[in-house]
Amino acid sequence: xxxxxxxxxxxxxxxxxxxxxxxxxxxxxxxxxxxxxxxxxxxxxxxxxxxxxxxxxxxxxxxxxxxxxxxxxxxxxxxxxxxxxxxxxxxxxxxxxxxxxxxxxxxxxxxxxxxxxxxxxxxxxxxxxxxxxxxxxxxxxxxxxxxxxxxxxxxxxxxxxxxxxxxxxxxxxxxxxxxxxxxxxxxxxxxxxxxxxxxxxxxxxxxxxxxxxxxxxxxxxxxxxxxxxxxxxxxxxxxxxxxxxxxxxxxxxxxxxxxxxxxxxxxxxxxxxxxxxxxxxxxxxxxxxxxxxxxxxxxxxxxxxxxxxxxxxxxxxxxxxxxxxxxxxxxxxxxxxxxxxxxxxxxxxxxxxxxxxxxxxxxxxxxxxxxxxxxxxxxxxxxxxxxxxxxxxxxxxxxxxxxxxxxxxxxxxxxxxxxxxxxxxxxxxxxxxxxxxxxxxxxxxxxxxxxxxxxxxxxxxxxxxxxxxxxxxxxxxxxxxxx
Amino acid sequence: xxxxxxxxxxxxxxxxxxxxxxxxxxxxxxxxxxxxxxxxxxxxxxxxxxxxxxxxxxxxxxxxxxxxxxxxxxxxxxxxxxxxxxxxxxxxxxxxxxxxxxxxxxxxxxxxxxxxxxxxxxxxxxxxxxxxxxxxxxxxxxxxxxxxxxxxxxxxxxxxxxxxxxxxxxxxxxxxxxxxxxxxxxxxxxxxxxxxxx
Numbered sequence: 001x002x003x004x005x006x007x008x009x010x011x012x013x014x015x016x017x018x019x020x021x022x023x024x025x026x027x028x029x030x031x032x033x034x035x036x037x038x039x040x041x042x043x044x045x046x047x048x049x050x051x052x053x054x055x056x057x058x059x060x061x062x063x064x065x066x067x068x069x070x071x072x073x074x075x076x077x078x079x080x081x082x083x084x085x086x087x088x089x090x091x092x093x094x095x096x097x098x099x100x101x102x103x104x105x106x107x108x109x110x111x112x113x114x115x116x117x118x119x120x121x122x123x124x125x126x127x128x129x130x131x132x133x134x135x136x137x138x139x140x141x142x143x144x145x146x147x148x149x150x151x152x153x154x155x156x157x158x159x160x161x162x163x164x165x166x167x168x169x170x171x172x173x174x175x176x177x178x179x180x181x182x183x184x185x186x187x188x189x190x191x192x193x194x195x196x197x198x199x200x201x202x203x204x205x206x207x208x209x210x211x212x213x214x215x216x217x218x219x220x221x222x223x224x225x226x227x228x229x230x231x232x233x234x235x236x237x238x239x240x241x242x243x244x245x246x247x248x249x250x251x252x253x254x255x256x257x258x259x260x261x262x263x264x265x266x267x268x269x270x271x272x273x274x275x276x277x278x279x280x281x282x283x284x285x286x287x288x289x290x291x292x293x294x295x296x297x298x299x300x301x302x303x304x305x306x307x308x309x310x311x312x313x314x315x316x317x318x319x320x321x322x323x324x325x326x327x328x329x330x331x332x333x334x335x336x337x338x339x340x341x342x343x344x345x346x347x348x349x350x351x352x353x354x355x356x357x358x359x360x361x362x363x364x365x366x367x368x369x370x371x372x373x374x375x376x377x378x379x380x381x382x383x384x385x386x387x388x389x390x391x392x393x394x395x396x397x398x399x400x401x402x403x404x405x406x407x408x409x410x411x412x413x414x415x416x417x418x419x420x421x422x423x424x425x426x427x428x429x430x431x432x433x434x435x436x437x438x439x440x441x442x443x444x445x446x447x448x449x450x451x452x453x454x455x456x457x458x459x460x461x462x463x464x465x466x467x468x469x470x471x472x473x474x475x476x477x478x479x480x481x482x483x
Numbered sequence: 484x485x486x487x488x489x490x491x492x493x494x495x496x497x498x499x500x501x502x503x504x505x506x507x508x509x510x511x512x513x514x515x516x517x518x519x520x521x522x523x524x525x526x527x528x529x530x531x532x533x534x535x536x537x538x539x540x541x542x543x544x545x546x547x548x549x550x551x552x553x554x555x556x557x558x559x560x561x562x563x564x565x566x567x568x569x570x571x572x573x574x575x576x577x578x579x580x581x582x583x584x585x586x587x588x589x590x591x592x593x594x595x596x597x598x599x600x601x602x603x604x605x606x607x608x609x610x611x612x613x614x615x616x617x618x619x620x621x622x623x624x625x626x627x628x629x630x631x632x633x634x635x636x637x638x639x640x641x642x643x644x645x646x647x648x649x650x651x652x653x654x655x656x657x658x659x660x661x662x663x664x665x666x667x668x669x670x671x672x673x674x675x676x677x678x679x680x681x
Contacts, residue, residue: 047562063515074511076566172510179510291524338526339555339638441558 041083041129042067046075050441050482055335055342056381057444057482058202062294062335065195069181069240071168072130072137081130085482087122089209091115095471098463112472113213120156121146122210125163138167147210156211161230161265164192164201181240185248188255188262189229190281193238193248196296198331198346199283200225204377204391205432205448207478214472218456219395220404220426222352222373223271223304224281224327228252230266232274233259234281248283252304268310275305275322292338301328301350308360321357328352340383347376352397364403371397371426387436387446395428404456406463425457430469444480449473505574512563513575522585526638527555533584537627539576543567545654553651555642586634590680599677602670610665615674618658623681633681640675 043050046067050057053064060068067074096116123145131137141163146156170183185193191201200222221227236250254274255263285298305322312319331348352371361367377391401424434448455462455469462469513531517523521532531539545551546560547567567575590596604621606614615632619625623633632640644666646652647659666674 043562047565049558049562051558052562066511066515070511075562172507174506292526339642 041078041081041127042072042075044083045072045078045081045130051384054441055337055344056206056379056384056387056436056438057442057480058206059197059344059379060195060202061337062289066243068139068168068195069170069183069238069246070137070172071135071170071183072139073134073170075131077131077133081128083127083129083482085123085125085127086479087124087207087481088119088479089122089207090117090119090477091209091211092117092475093213093471094473095467098467099465113211113474115156115211120209120211122207135171136167136169138165140165140167145210147212159265162188162262163230164189165262166193168193178242180242183238183240184236185238185250186233186235187250188231188233189226190224190232190234190250190252190302191300192229193234193250194283194300195246196285196298196331196333196346197344198296198298198333198348198375199300199329200348200350201229203348203375204346204379204389205434205450207444207446207480208448208450209474209476209478213474215428215430215450215452215474219428220371220397221395222327222350222371223306223325224300224302224329224350224352225373227325228272228274228304228306231255231263231268231272232279233262236281238283243289244287246283246285246287246298248281250281251277252279252281252302253277270309270311271306271323273307273310273313275307279304292336294333294335294337296333297330298332299328299330301326303327308357312359316359318357318359318362321359323357323360324353324355326353326355342379342381342384344379344381345377347374349374365400366398366403369398369400369403371395377432381436384441385438387434387438389432389434389436391432391434393428393430393432395426397426399424406456423456423458423462427454427457428452429454442482444478446478446480448476448478450476505571505578508567508571508575509578513579516559520585521579521582523636526636528559528636529639530584530635531579532582534579534631535625535627535629536576536580538625538630539579540572541628541654543572543575545652547572550654551652553642553646553649556651584631584634586681588680590676591637592676595673595676596680598670599673599675602674603677607665607670612662612665612670615662623678632678635678637675637679640678641671644671644675 042053046052053061053067055061091113093113093116096112098112123143125141125143128140128142129138142160143163144158144160146158165188167186168183170181173180173182187193189201191199194201197203231254232252233255234250234252236248238246238248240246252274253259253276254268256268279302281300281302283298283300285296288295303324303326305324307313307320308323309316309319314320327350329348329350332346334345336343350373352373354369354371356364356367372395374394375391377389379387379389381387404423404426406423430450430452432448432450434446436444436446438444451473452469453459455472458469460468513521516525516528517531518525522530542551543564546556546564549561551560564572602612603615603623606612616623618629619632623631625631643652644663647656647663650656663671
């Protein structure tokens with residue numbers, strides 16, 4: 001190793017230690033002063049440990065699902081139902097520069113990830129979460145996140161917004177000796193109200209960096225998978241019968257006017273502003289619990305009419321023509337919760353039909369397309385301390401040369417991809433392998449590796465300059481702490 | 484959506500009037516883990532259907548007073564009972580004592596079962612282990628403050644043997660510690676096998 005390389009390594013190690021040391025001191029401080037039940041606001045409300053509701057947060061146990069469906073109303077209302085959460089990560093991408101025929105492009109604009117081998121405080125969240133009375137409860141998250149926000153800038157920039165929000169009103173009835181729970185729900189992200197982690201908002205991976213990566217730029221997602229997060233307001237009703245049958249029907253609208261608080265800090269963008277008040281979301285699930293085993297099979301979905309361009313919404317003659325996304329999903333979850341072993345499996349398949357209005361149709365090859373997303377993961381947790389998870393993901397759909405013009409893309413970069421080869425396909429395939437260590441039930445240290453097998457339909461050389469899907473593989477060391 | 488919002492408000496006003504009774508406590512706080520009828524099949528939690536009334540009440544008070552401090556007591560029970568009044572505890576103990584326990588009567592390992600039966604009914608004088616049946620009864624049904632063990636979950640029983648080696652269940656430790664200290668792992672497994680099959 002050359003002197004220069006040694007200096008670089010030492011510098012990085014020094015940075016890592018400087019970053020991690022105070023965090024560990026903080027954790028040990030809380031570990032020493034805390035009682036076993038001194039965890040976030042729900043735990044303080046119920047007096048129970050995180051372990052009662054979570055196998056490994058945010059994944060819910062059967063008790064956690066009951067707690068959420070019952071509107072967070074178990075326990076005693078607190079005057080200060082607050083909690084904090086910190087997420088930080090250290091990230092390394094396999095090949096951090098794009099290159100052309102002359103070799104690496106070099107400038108910041110052409111980096112594949114702008115904080116290579118560096119540490120990012122991804123987000124700090126403040127929660128107001130708890131019971132209001134025996135029938136009303138809320139989960140409200142306010143987040144300060146750090147991410148790249150402009151091209152050529154390798155410094156993270158802070159941004160605050162109201163994050164996931166879920167307010168519930170519930171009541172229970174006895175029908176022929178069976179319990180019927182009926183509830184109303186107000187939220188700002190379709191599926192955030194769901195209690196099974198096989199749906200999208202609380203699905204695996206539970207933590208990933210907020211930094212822009214090639215994947216965050218390139219891989220298309222269905223609209224129900226975060227496409228309307230914090231820009232929509234949904235109000236609906238649900239029932240939970242005899243701990244077996246769950247049904248829900250909600251209607252979403254843009255989170256503006258009377259509902260603008262639900263999008264505080266989040267701007268409407270292209271394709272995330274709903275049109276109208278009645279974009280339906282549905283959920284139906286069958287649940288079985290037998291001793292340490294619990295199993296769910298279900299379906300969920302929504303139909304969303306969105307404006308494709310915020311800039312041209314009122315200026316372009318076609319600007320108010322909406323695109324319709326109809327997502328239909330099936331999902332399943334299995335949990336084995338015992339002592340000391342916990343096993344969980346989750347899987348979902350989402351089929352999205354995209355029907356374009358005049359504005360979008362003028363720039364796509366097809367007037368309708370489909371996009372499909374498959375996810376599956378299996379986790380093993382030992383003694384609630386040591387965990388391992390393997391997830392598999394696949395996205396595929398219609399070919400559209402105008403919608404998916406290039407296989408390559410730059411993170412925050414100027415458009416030098418004119419030489420990139422055509423893609424036409426939203427075909428991506430990847431896996432996430434993660435090992436966790438939870439020294440306490442409210443602290444998680446994890447090492448996560450995301451490996452890409454297929455990128456825009458290619459298994460190698462997707463940009464025409466030798467970049468392979470595996471060059472985007474990402475190694476992350478993550479910290480998640482909640483108090 | 485506007486109509487739904489009005490319904491939301493109306494529902495909130497109507498529902499706030501309702502109170503909380505024993506059924507609410509059982510449904511929201513007990514049945515999720517212990518089963519709708521107290522006969523959970525989970526290995527994490529004990530069967531409490533048919534458990535002796537005085538024993539249940541004593542344990543709930545021990546959780547509430549935080550004198551029972553084993554890990555799962557801290558994780559689950561201390562918090563959940565912290566808001567129970569003495570009256571709630573009496574009512575819950577009475578309720579679960581009257582429920583009928585379901586017994587599997589399933590022997591997983593005949594050899595272990597026989598060893599366990601011998602130990603439970605006769606003890607082992609060479610090792611200074613008295614017969615468990617002397618206190619818990621020949622049918623392991625217990626009495627008043629002495630717990631019923633018949634038909635209890637295998638892993639729950641094993642975990643409690645481990646807890647008795649500590650001082651995390653002080654009300655039981657003074658008695659049980661002197662008995663379990665001479666039991667080896669094979670004997671613990673045998674006793675648990677015998678008792679779960681009752």
